[in-house]
Amino acid sequence: xxxxxxxxxxxxxxxxxxxxxxxxxxxxxxxxxxxxxxxxxxxxxxxxxxxxxxxxx
Amino acid sequence: xxxxxxxxxxxxxxxxxxxxxxxxxxxxxxxxxxxxxxxxxxxxxxxxxxxxxxxxxxxxxxxxxxxxxxxxxxxxxxxxxxxxxxxxxxxxxxxxxxxxxxxxxxxxxxxxxxxxxxxxxxxxxxxxxxxxxxxxxxxxxxxxxxxxxxxxxxxxxxxxxxxxxxxxxxxxxxxxxxxxxxxxxxxxxxxxxxxxxxxxxxxxxxxxxxxxxxxxxxxxxxxxxxxxxxxxxxxxxxxxxxxxxxxxxxxxxxxxxxxxxxxxxxxxxxxxxxxxxxxxxxxxxxxxxxxxxxxxxxxxxxxxxxxxxxxxxxxxxxxxxxxxxxxxxxxxxxxxxxxxxxxxxxxxxxxxxxxxxxxxxxxxxxxxxxxxxxxxxxxxxxxxxxxxxxxxxxxxxxxxxxxxxxxxxxxxxxxxxxxxxxxxxxxxxxxxxxxxxxxxxxxxxxxxxxxxxxxxxxxxxxxxxxxxxxxxxxxxxxxxxxxxxxxxxxxxxxxxxxxxxxxxxxxxxxxxxxxxxxxxxxxxxxxxxxxxxxxxxxxxxxxxxxxxxxxxxxxxxxxxxxxxxxxxxxxxxxxxxxxxxxxxxxxxxxxxxxxxxxxxxxxxxxxxxxxxxxxxxxxxxxxxxxxxxxxxxxxxxxxxxxxxxxxxxxxxxxxxxxxxxxxx
Numbered sequence: 001x002x003x004x005x006x007x008x009x010x011x012x013x014x015x016x017x018x019x020x021x022x023x024x025x026x027x028x029x030x031x032x033x034x035x036x037x038x039x040x041x042x043x044x045x046x047x048x049x050x051x052x053x054x055x056x057x
Numbered sequence: 058x059x060x061x062x063x064x065x066x067x068x069x070x071x072x073x074x075x076x077x078x079x080x081x082x083x084x085x086x087x088x089x090x091x092x093x094x095x096x097x098x099x100x101x102x103x104x105x106x107x108x109x110x111x112x113x114x115x116x117x118x119x120x121x122x123x124x125x126x127x128x129x130x131x132x133x134x135x136x137x138x139x140x141x142x143x144x145x146x147x148x149x150x151x152x153x154x155x156x157x158x159x160x161x162x163x164x165x166x167x168x169x170x171x172x173x174x175x176x177x178x179x180x181x182x183x184x185x186x187x188x189x190x191x192x193x194x195x196x197x198x199x200x201x202x203x204x205x206x207x208x209x210x211x212x213x214x215x216x217x218x219x220x221x222x223x224x225x226x227x228x229x230x231x232x233x234x235x236x237x238x239x240x241x242x243x244x245x246x247x248x249x250x251x252x253x254x255x256x257x258x259x260x261x262x263x264x265x266x267x268x269x270x271x272x273x274x275x276x277x278x279x280x281x282x283x284x285x286x287x288x289x290x291x292x293x294x295x296x297x298x299x300x301x302x303x304x305x306x307x308x309x310x311x312x313x314x315x316x317x318x319x320x321x322x323x324x325x326x327x328x329x330x331x332x333x334x335x336x337x338x339x340x341x342x343x344x345x346x347x348x349x350x351x352x353x354x355x356x357x358x359x360x361x362x363x364x365x366x367x368x369x370x371x372x373x374x375x376x377x378x379x380x381x382x383x384x385x386x387x388x389x390x391x392x393x394x395x396x397x398x399x400x401x402x403x404x405x406x407x408x409x410x411x412x413x414x415x416x417x418x419x420x421x422x423x424x425x426x427x428x429x430x431x432x433x434x435x436x437x438x439x440x441x442x443x444x445x446x447x448x449x450x451x452x453x454x455x456x457x458x459x460x461x462x463x464x465x466x467x468x469x470x471x472x473x474x475x476x477x478x479x480x481x482x483x484x485x486x487x488x489x490x491x492x493x494x495x496x497x498x499x500x501x502x503x504x505x506x507x508x509x510x511x512x513x514x515x516x517x518x519x520x521x522x523x524x525x526x527x528x529x530x531x532x533x534x535x536x537x538x539x540x541x542x543x544x545x546x547x548x549x550x551x552x553x554x555x556x557x558x559x560x561x562x563x564x565x566x567x568x569x570x571x572x573x574x575x576x577x578x579x580x581x582x583x584x585x586x587x588x589x590x591x592x593x594x595x596x597x598x599x600x601x602x603x604x605x606x607x608x609x610x611x612x613x614x615x616x617x618x619x620x621x622x623x624x625x626x627x628x629x630x631x632x633x634x635x636x637x638x639x640x641x642x643x644x645x646x647x648x649x650x651x652x653x654x655x656x657x658x659x660x661x662x663x664x665x666x667x668x669x670x671x672x673x674x675x676x677x678x679x680x681x682x683x684x685x686x687x688x689x690x691x692x693x694x695x696x697x698x699x700x701x702x703x704x705x706x707x708x709x710x711x712x713x714x715x716x717x718x719x720x721x
Contacts, residue, residue, distance in 0.1 A: 009545040020550055027238045027245070029200070038253075042245050045255045049543050049550075 015052045022048045058201055059679050060105075060651050061151075062144040067137060068107075069100045069115075070714040072123040077101075077716055079651075079681060080701025081146065085721075087674055087699045090683045092706030097714040098683045101706075102211055102655040108141035108156045110204050111173055114216065122160050124712040127167045135162035147201050151180045154198065202650060206232055209623065210650040214659055220595050220619045230593040233630045234565050239558040246551045249544075256551070259544045263537055271530030278523035285516040292509045295502050302499045309492040319478075319485040326475040333468040340461035347454040354447045361444035364437050371437075374430050384428075386421050389414055565629065566591065573625035576676070580668040581617045595622050612660040620657070620669050624676045627652065631678070651679035658688040670695035 023045055030041050059081045065071040079088040092098040107113040107121070115121070121139045130137060142155040154177050159170040177189040177197050189197050202210065206229055208217065220226060231237040247254020252261060313323040351358065392398055392414060396405040404410050422429055479489040570589040577587050588596045597618060598605045631649050652673065658666040670692035674680050680699075684692070703719040 009542055011545060011549055016546060016549060019546060020553065023242060023550060024238060027242045031203075031232065031237050031241055038245070041241075042253065042255055042258065045245055045547075046258060046543070049255070049546050053539075053543055053546055 015055065019049055019052045022052070058650055059146045060143060060653075060681070061146055062142075063101075063104065064140075064142040064144075065104055065716075066140040066142075067123040067126045068104050068121065068139050068141055069123060070097045070708075070712055071100070071104075071716065072125055072713050075716045077704055078702060078718075079679070081679065082701045083678075085699050085701030086678065087680045087682060087696055088702040088704075089689065089696075089700050090681065090704045090706065091686050091689055091719075092683065092714075093685060093708060095711065096706040096708040098685075098706060099213065099215070099655050101683055102213055102653055104141045105143060105211055105653065106207065108143050108154055109198050109202065110207065111156065111175070112204075121158055121169070122167065127160070130160070130162040130167055132162065136160070137167075145201065152201065153178045154201075203232060205229065206650075209233075209626070210652055212623070212652065212654045212657065214616070214654070214656045217619065219615050220622045226594065227592045230565070230569070230626060233626055234561075236558065236562060236565065239554050239561070242554045243551065243558060246547050246554070256544060256547050259540050259547060263540050264533055268530075268534055268537065271527055271534050274523045274527035274530055278520050278527055281516045281519040281523060285513055285520065288509050288513045288516065292506060292513065295506045295509060299499060299502045299506060302495050302502065306492065306495045306499060309488050309495060312488050313479065313485055313492070316482075316485050316488075318482050319489075322475050322479050323485075326472055326479070329468050329471045329475065333465065333472065336461050336464045336468060340458065340465060343454055343457040343461055347451065347458060350447070350450055350454060354443075357440070357444040357447045358451075360440065361448060364441050364444065368434070368437055368441070371430060371434060374427075381417070381421075384417075384421060386418055389418050389421065566593070569593070569625050569629055572628050573621050576624040576628075576672055577617070577621035579672050580621055580665060581614070582664060582668070587618070587621065613662055613665060616657070616660045617665055617669070620673065623652070624672050628676045631676075649678040651681060652677040653681040653683070655683045656685070656688070657682065658684060658692060663691045666691035667695055674699045 026041065026044055026048070030036060036044065060079050061081055062076060062078050064074060064076045066074050077088070077090070080086060090098070090101065103113045103115070113121070122137060123139075126137055137160045138157050139160065140155060140157040142153060145152050145154065154175070156173050156175050158173040160167050161170060162168075175194045175198070176191075177194050178186050179189070181187050198204075205225060209229055217223075223229075228237065231240060245255060247256050249256045249260040251257045310323065310327060314320055314327075316323075393404060393411075397403055398410060398414070402410050404414065420428065476489060476493065480486050566589060570587065573587045573589065573595065577585070584600045586598050586600065588598055590596070595618060597614070627649070654673075657673075658669065661669060666688065674696060682689075682692075682696075700721050703721050705717045705719050707715045707717050709715060
């Protein structure tokens, strides 16, 4: 099944903004300090998206 | 970030504790440090690099310690420390960054202890001093000023070289202006086709096969429900037929029983028929029992012949059981080692006991397999007994089946004989023939009914299993749905970052070129302009009769170009880059860093020094100039009113310089 052909999923703009903020904050910290490995940053971004998407707003 | 103070302790020619307080005033943002040749100007810049990153360009590490101090060290005075402490203001917090390196006197020489120590503290909102945990100090330094950008802000003219040749310029510009953050975000979110990305990982968690599976399971369950319904309808009709023919059968039997001529025959026949029913039921039960028993102990059914063969093979084997059951050679060896037998007899020094045990080894595996064979035979016997009992049970069931089959056949014959007799009677013939027909039809319908019931059971089982499959797939489909939502968010963020990145990259390149040209034209007095390519490499173009030419660059021109570029990126970095499209509060902010310049004017002529001096204090938030007096003379006119602090590096000897504050 082609995911691109799926019907458009409605996104919550507040959640989306929060995700952007948190991801950019994480990336800013990563670019300066390399405090996490690439793989850890990827997992952290996934966690941000999952946690925010699950929130009841 | 602003640097407020630096304290040097025995660092190179700066013997003892010496301090410089830097100007943090926005109006007078220049701290001027004057010094003659070899007075320690470059050392001062290097001290900041060493403090932050343990990176210093000296010939040997030992030379960190002031030579006079090193000379004073002996067996008694045998420990000294070099330290650099930099105080800064970063994001409204006061930080103190300190690096210490210990030296010891040992075997008539001064040795550097392994590893320097970096500590960082800051004042919290209540003014209390808090220390950054040791594991985080390096990260914190990089958070304050990333090491890969340091050469652009802690500017060593001699070592910096030509900005055009610097390989890290692309990364530096991207890092400073927030593009690296966006570039990394794009790389991390990535594409579904790349496994080690956010989207790739989400995608690999999707189980797209389940969606089809759940749909198929539902269709199968629905089909089974329909089949079951059809079968139940058929069963209802068949039962109606059975009921009808049973009633008719009873009617016909009643008629025949009431006919005087065949009454006795009919009663006899019915008696056989009742028996036939009983025996037929017994036969069915025997068949079921046989199959149940057969399945229950299938292993014995196939293994018994093999067990019997194995027993025959082992008839002549030596099965000496002189050894102790379940005892093995390792146990005996252990008794030898511990020196005492299980019965308490001492083995050590006891020749007889020793020999007994030695002899025992002869009967045990691996020297003797008699015990193993014996044990194996015992097991074979047990299996054989079990198998034989099972065989006997099966035989019994089978004999019952044969016997009942024969009885069924005999009873049918008896019934047939009686039926024929009734048929021969003219009065009862038609009833008996109809009764036969009814019986046949009944048997047919009963068989059909049993088959339908069995088919219904099959459909019910299918419904149950397909429903379970559907439920399971639905649960997984829900998970898929969730993952698809996460992916939709990730893609939206990717698209936003990509769009922002492309726009900013283009804007930055244009703005940077504009800024660098602006500063270049302010500093340089000639017919040239600056071009910046996609990699942020700078190129100087000479304008000659409206023709663009690339010409050679002198060292002075190189300095002008470098400062124009530096001024351009510092100016851009001061601006906060906003997400203009969405107009959200989201900002990719850049930071302002101090400019520490070592011998910035050394290659420039008087005119260019003057113009550089005009530009730099305007563009940098804080400017720390480390220069020779003769170079300062050219800059003084433009800069003196912006100098907040002034120091002189007073060279006492080749190994000792005193930092002296001068009146501004």
